[in-house]
Structure formats: C-alpha cells, structure tokens
Amino acid sequence: MEVKEKISYLEKMSKQIRRDIVQMIGPNNKGHIGGSCSMAEIISVLFFDEMNVRPVDPEWEGRDRFLFSKGHAALAQYAALAELGFFSKDEFKHLKTLGAMLQGHPETRTPGVEANTGSLGQGLSIACGMAASLKIDKKPNRIFCVMGDGEQAEGQLWEAAMSAANFSLDNLYAFIDKNRVQATGFVNDRYKTDPLDKKWEAFGWFVQEIDGHSVKEILAAVDRAKRETGRPKLIIADTIKGKGLSFAENKAAFHNGLMTEKEYTQALQELA
Amino acid sequence: MGNQRTAYGDTLVELGKKYGDIVACEADLGKSTMSCLFQEAYPERYFEMGIGEQNMVSFAAGLSFAGKVPFIHTFSAFLVGRAYEQIRVSICLGKKNVKVIGSSYGLSDYGDGATHQSFEDISLLRSLPNMTILTPVDAYETKKLTEAAYALEGPVYLRINRNDMPELYNGDEKIEIGKPVVMREGKDAVVFAHGIMVSKALEAAKLLYEKGIDVKVVNVNTIKAAGMESLKNYLGSAKAVIAAEEHTIFNGLGSLIEHELRGTDIPVELVGIEDRFGQSAENYDVLLVEYGLTAERIAGKITQMLK
Numbered sequence: 001m002e003v004k005e006k007i008s009y010l011e012k013m014s015k016q017i018r019r020d021i022v023q024m025i026g027p028n029n030k031g032h033i034g035g036s037c038s039m040a041e042i043i044s045v046l047f048f049d050e051m052n053v054r055p056v057d058p059e060w061e062g063r064d065r066f067l068f069s070k071g072h073a074a075l076a077q078y079a080a081l082a083e084l085g086f087f088s089k090d091e092f093k094h095l096k097t098l099g100a101m102l103q104g105h106p107e108t109r110t111p112g113v114e115a116n117t118g119s120l121g122q123g124l125s126i127a128c129g130m131a132a133s134l135k136i137d138k139k140p141n142r143i144f145c146v147m148g149d150g151e152q153a154e155g156q157l158w159e160a161a162m163s164a165a166n167f168s169l170d171n172l173y174a175f176i177d178k179n180r181v182q183a184t185g186f187v188n189d190r191y192k193t194d195p196l197d198k199k200w201e202a203f204g205w206f207v208q209e210i211d212g213h214s215v216k217e218i219l220a221a222v223d224r225a226k227r228e229t230g231r232p233k234l235i236i237a238d239t240i241k242g243k244g245l246s247f248a249e250n251k252a253a254f255h256n257g258l259m260t261e262k263e264y265t266q267a268l269q270e271l272a
Numbered sequence: 273m274g275n276q277r278t279a280y281g282d283t284l285v286e287l288g289k290k291y292g293d294i295v296a297c298e299a300d301l302g303k304s305t306m307s308c309l310f311q312e313a314y315p316e317r318y319f320e321m322g323i324g325e326q327n328m329v330s331f332a333a334g335l336s337f338a339g340k341v342p343f344i345h346t347f348s349a350f351l352v353g354r355a356y357e358q359i360r361v362s363i364c365l366g367k368k369n370v371k372v373i374g375s376s377y378g379l380s381d382y383g384d385g386a387t388h389q390s391f392e393d394i395s396l397l398r399s400l401p402n403m404t405i406l407t408p409v410d411a412y413e414t415k416k417l418t419e420a421a422y423a424l425e426g427p428v429y430l431r432i433n434r435n436d437m438p439e440l441y442n443g444d445e446k447i448e449i450g451k452p453v454v455m456r457e458g459k460d461a462v463v464f465a466h467g468i469m470v471s472k473a474l475e476a477a478k479l480l481y482e483k484g485i486d487v488k489v490v491n492v493n494t495i496k497a498a499g500m501e502s503l504k505n506y507l508g509s510a511k512a513v514i515a516a517e518e519h520t521i522f523n524g525l526g527s528l529i530e531h532e533l534r535g536t537d538i539p540v541e542l543v544g545i546e547d548r549f550g551q552s553a554e555n556y557d558v559l560l561v562e563y564g565l566t567a568e569r570i571a572g573k574i575t576q577m578l579k
C-alpha cells in the first residue's frame with residue numbers, strides 16, 4: 001500500500017473502532033468509553049498494520065503479543081480483534097453478561113487476549129516476562145503494551161520499568177496513553193505523574209513523545225523505535241480521553257460513563 | 273432500599289466535623305467509595321494518593337503515628353488484595369489506628385468482572401492478629417459501624433457493598449462491634465449471615481415458615497473483633513446451622529462457625545462462594561444466583577438437614 005493510502009485506511013479503521021466501542025456499550029449502560037476511545041489510532045496502527053497475528057490461529061507461535069496494562073480499555077482491543085476475525089461481532093451484544101466471552105476486563109477466554117489484566121500496574125510486568133522469555137529463546141516476536149497516565153502512580157510499573165532496562169528488553173514496545181484524565185478527574189489535579197519522559201528516560205528506556213491521534217506520527221515512532229537496540233522503548237502518546245465524542249472529550253464522567261439515548265445517537269452521527 | 277456507600281460517605285463527613293484527627297486517603301475511586309464527600313468538606317484533611325494502593329496503606333500507617341485517624345479507601349480487591357502485606361506489616365503488626373474501607377466487595381461490582389470482585393477479603397484479613405472485620409447489613413448499620421470503627425482504637429476493616437440494598441432496621445437499634453443481632457427468632461434452625469445474605473436468610477425463613485419450619489436469623493456484622501460474643505449463645509434449640517455469606521467458603525463466617533461449634537453434634541452447612549473466581553454479569557442478582565447465594569438454596573439446605 002502507498003503510505004498515503006495506508007494512513008487513510010488506518011484512520012478509517014480508528015473510526016470503526018470507536019463506532020464499535022460505542023455500539024458495544026450501547027445507550028444507558030456504563031462502560032469505559034473515555035480510555036477506550038483515546039486509544040483508537042494506536043490500536044488501529046498496531047492491529048491493522050504493525051503486529052504479526054493470525055486471527056484463525058490466535059496462539060500461533062510467531063505472533064506478536066499485545067497487552068493492555070490499562071485493562072479497562074479492553075473494548076478497543078475487542079473491536080480490533082473482531083474486525084480481524086478472531087471472533088464474531090455478534091459477541092458485542094453479550095458484552096459483560098453472564099458467561100460472555102467479552103468480560104469487563106481482558107481475560108484469556110477471549111481469543112487474541114494474551115493475559116488477564118484490569119488490576120492496574122500488573123500488565124507491564126507480564127509484558128516484561130513475555131519479552132524476556134522470547135529473548136532467551138532467541139525469537140523475533142515483539143511485545144506491545146499500553147499503560148495509562150493515571151496508572152503511572154502504581155509502584156509496580158516502575159519495578160517493571162527497571163527490570164525491562166536491566167534485561168535489555170528491546171523487543172518490548174510500551175505506550176502511555178497520555179489523555180490527562182484518570183477515573184476521578186485530571187491527573188495533574190489529582191496526583192501528578194509528570195514529567196513522564198524524563199522519568200522513563202532515567203529508568204533506561206528509549207522515549208519518544210507524539211500526537212497519539214496522528215496515525216502518521218504513530219507509524220513513524222514505531223519505525224524509529226524498531227531501529228533502537230539494547231533497551232526497551234516507550235512511546236508517550238498525547239491523546240484526548242473520549243476522543244471523537246464531543247460530549248465525552250476530556251470528561252472524567254465518561255471514564256466509566258453512561259450515554260443517554262440522545263448521546264448515543266449523537267455519538268454514532270459524529271463517528272459516521 | 274438504602275445505599276451503604278452514600279451512608280458511609282455522609283457518616284464520615286459527620287464524624288470529620290466532630291473529630292479533627294480524622295483524615296482520609298483515596299486511590300482514585302473517590303466518586304465510587306464516596307470519600308469524595310469528605311474531600312469536599314475537608315480538602316485539607318484529604319489525601320488523593322493516585323492509583324497507588326500499596327503506598328496509600330503504609331502512608332496511612334505513617335499518618336497514624338502522630339495521632340491522626342486515617343480512613344483509607346478504594347475497592348476491596350485493590351486494597352486487601354494488592355496491599356495485603358502493607359496491611360499486615362505497616363498496620364496490623366504495629367496495631368496502628370487505621371480504618372481500611374473496602375468498597376465494592378463481593379460480587380457487588382457485577383459488570384467489571386473477576387479482577388474487581390473481592391470475596392476472599394475476610395479470608396485474608398481474618399488471619400491477621402489485631403484486625404477487626406465488619407460487614408454492615410444496610411445503610412443504617414453502615415452508619416453505626418462507621419462510628420464504632422472510629423471509636424475503637426486499632427485496625428478496622430469495614431466492608432461496603434456497592435449496590436442499593438434492603439433496609440432491615442427501624443433506625444433506632446443499638447449496634448455494637450462484636451455483638452450479633454437477632455433479626456428473626458426461630459427454634460428449629462439458625463442461619464448466621466452477614467451482608468446481603470441476611471436478607472436472603474430472612475426470605476428463606478419466610479419460605480420455610482409456610483412449611484412449618486421455624487428459622488432464626490442472626491446478623492453477624494462482626495466476623496472478627498477482640499472479645500466478640502460467641503455465636504454459640506445464639507443457638508437455642510436449633511438442630512441445624514447454616515452460615516451464609518457473600519464470600520468464599522474458605523476462612524470466612526463459615527469457618528468461624530465450624531470452629532465455634534467443634535465438639536458439638538449440631539450439623540453445619542455453608543452457603544458461600546465455592547472455589548471459583550468472579551465474572552461479569554448484567555446485574556448483581558444474576559451473579560448472586562450463579563454463585564448460589566439465594567434464599568432457595570438456604571431453605572433447601574435447612575430442609576435437608578432437618579429430614
């Protein structure tokens with residue numbers, strides 16, 4: 001594909017991811033809209049371009065692994081997995097109902113989900129272990145892991161950060177979805193985690209900061225990261241929580257929010 | 273119906289007005305635990321700790337050294353689970369005066385699934401010396417036990433349910449830590465229960481009464497406390513005992529009762545969560561049924577035991 005075509009395709013898929021997120025939750029139900037929508041472009045680039053995966057063979061040995069350390073954004077991953085054919089979009093309507101394949105937080109019962117996450121702070125450590133395991137087996141597979149900026153308060157992340165640098169895990173690509181809002185308000189009003197770039201650099205990581213809604217910048221940052229060897233890589237993505245839904249953008253109320261019928265209709269119009 | 277979370281939040285604000293030594297800590301779930309009410313009222317006595325539960329627990333222990341009385345909040349799963357060893361060493365070992373508020377315990381956070389559901393919390397904390405463990409049955413008892421938790425010097429774990437629940441008291445009863453409350457008299461069998469299972473037990477008692485079986489229901493709002501009253505005092509002429517709880521069958525109320533009744537020949541059956549993790553569901557009731565926490569199951573067990 002031409003670069004331009006690729007970008008417009010991945011932008012189109014980001015919109016599709018957002019539509020699926022909105023439809024999965026539906027009107028009058030609570031769901032993690034904000035932190036799922038802020039991730040759409042990154043998920044689109046990873047799942048529809050960068051990662052090697054086989055939807056018909058979710059456990060294919062050669063696959064790259066994706067982990068949500070901020071597990072509550074699972075809906076964005078569910079949308080991509082279904083789009084790729086890991087499972088049918090019919091599953092969407094059973095989201096979070098008894099016995100459903102699609103749980104409130106990522107579980108390995110869902111094809112394409114690598115680990116159980118959702119308790120913040122644990123995902124990056126699991127990602128480090130997976131990366132280390134691939135390294136001792138001299139395998140080329142890569143691990144991609146997404147964290148939240150509120151999640152940065154978890155001490156375990158910094159233990160993981162140190163271990164990744166200590167073991168020179170250059171097959172590990174982490175992202176911070178820096179949407180500036182946590183569950184109860186703005187990260188900076190609640191509990192400051194900045195300056196993240198300097199902290200991660202000091203912990204031994206190769207760090208880049210980009211516009212997390214620019215497909216072009218995400219593609220470029222991943223390419224640049226691939227050329228870096230000997231240390232783990234972090235991409236800090238500047239994003240907007242609830243991106244794409246005007247009523248939800250930058251609002252903590254839509255962290256795990258409920259759309260009225262009216263908002264639901266509006267959301268689908270805005271994402272048309 | 274009433275809501276324990278709002279009852280708790282309001283009570284903490286009232287207590288905060290009377291007692292200047294109360295401080296509160298939160299790990300980014302204040303709008304859910306309702307510690308946000310305390311923050312609005314006394315911002316200078318409120319610490320938002322970010323999403324860092326382990327630090328919060330030991331930080332609170334530190335606050336208590338010079339006489340502050342910290343009430344610390346987040347979901348039970350992330351407080352008791354994530355920060356267990358901090359609770360063990362920073363709080364319980366030194367008998368620090370910290371009130372640990374485990375919100376959304378049990379299956380009550382029905383949508384979020386296994387990671388967020390917490391029904392091994394009693395099991396973990398019951399094993400820790402110096403800990404007091406409380407499960408209020410409704411909004412009124414939440415208020416009373418929150419006040420009692422402040423009055424008691426030492427570590428307290430208070431469990432708060434997420435959902436609206438039936439109010440079982442008139443609102444003038446005396447509630448004390450370590451003192452079970454008889455919610456209904458009966459001579460054939462006793463159900464000891466806490467939390468939502470007290471309502472289920474009362475329903476079961478009603479069902480059985482129609483069949484001529486007379487069931488006593490005891491609300492065990494305290495699972496652990498120094499000098500708590502023996503549950504043996506509540507047996508009367510019962511020929512069957514049930515322990516019903518929204519908790520794993522391991523090391524909760526069921527184990528407490530089995531321990532207390534050892535050496536007697538009164539049969540005990542447990543109605544609790546078998547050896548399973550939680551999961552997402554469309555509402556709380558669907559999960560209670562899936563995990564066998566129902567009036568019918570209690571009634572069925574009693575009927576069988578009395579055969």
Ligand SMILES: Cc1ncc(C[n+]2csc(CCOP(=O)(O)OP(=O)(O)O)c2C)c(N)n1
Pocket residue numbers: 034035036038070072073118119120121147148149150151152177179181182183241255299300301323325350354
């Ligand atoms: C250990 C733990 N503590 C608390 C929570 C509850 N929780 C879920 S999401 C969230 C806020 C996350 O904020 P952030 O990391 O900024 O994510 P985003 O804004 O991208 O959704 C909280 C407190 C949790 N899931 N796990």
